[in-house]
Amino acid sequence: MKDKPYVKRTQKDYTLSFKLKVVEEVESGLLNITQAANKYGIQAKSTVRDWLRKHGGLDWEHKSRLPLEKSPEQKLLELEAKVRLLEKQKASLEKKLEFTDKKAIIFDMMIDIAEDELKIPIRKKSLPQQLIDSKLNKKKG
Known part of the structure; x- marks a missing residue:
């Protein structure tokens, strides 16, 4: 080596x-x-x-x-370093959020296209019957 x-x-x-x-x-x-x-x-x-x-x-x-x-200069330098780190983390998270938002839009578009071409509803437009029944039972009780 x-x-x-x-x-x-x-x-x-x-x-x-x-x-x-x-x-x-x-x-x-x-x-x-x-x-x-x-x-x-x-x-x-x-x-x-x-x-x-x-x-x-x-x-x-x-x-x-x-x-x-710690001297004021040391405190200031530490805080500046922390601010730079937080700014980098914020920028990274903003990029990830933007990517996730675009991904959600694309998935919505894909579902729309699939529903149109296959002529079947893919999205659930109403609550499942079981959930509706449980909400009604809570109101009665």
Whole structure:
């Protein structure tokens, strides 16, 4: 098996949302620093440590488990990353909704064509008798 060639990366190669995701996984205890570096192909554990110091909510400098207060800039960057993520999710859902709407229209057209050509009613135009009977029984009772 060939080793992957060494590719020098810079901090600009990683998005803020990616860094925050890694930091969150380490701080929540899902991964340790080494596991995070291996899972995400981050070449140095020190890179993950730097992200923890810069973006994390714990005091990693002094090995304290007390949460640090985030600076307004950090809060703003996190919120901007969340907004971008939500905007992407919204756009994706809007595309899916548009596709589903078009699909429903096409199915309606297919049913109309089938009803015309086969001369049989495919759509139910009234409630089933069983449902009508149960509604009448509820009114009487």
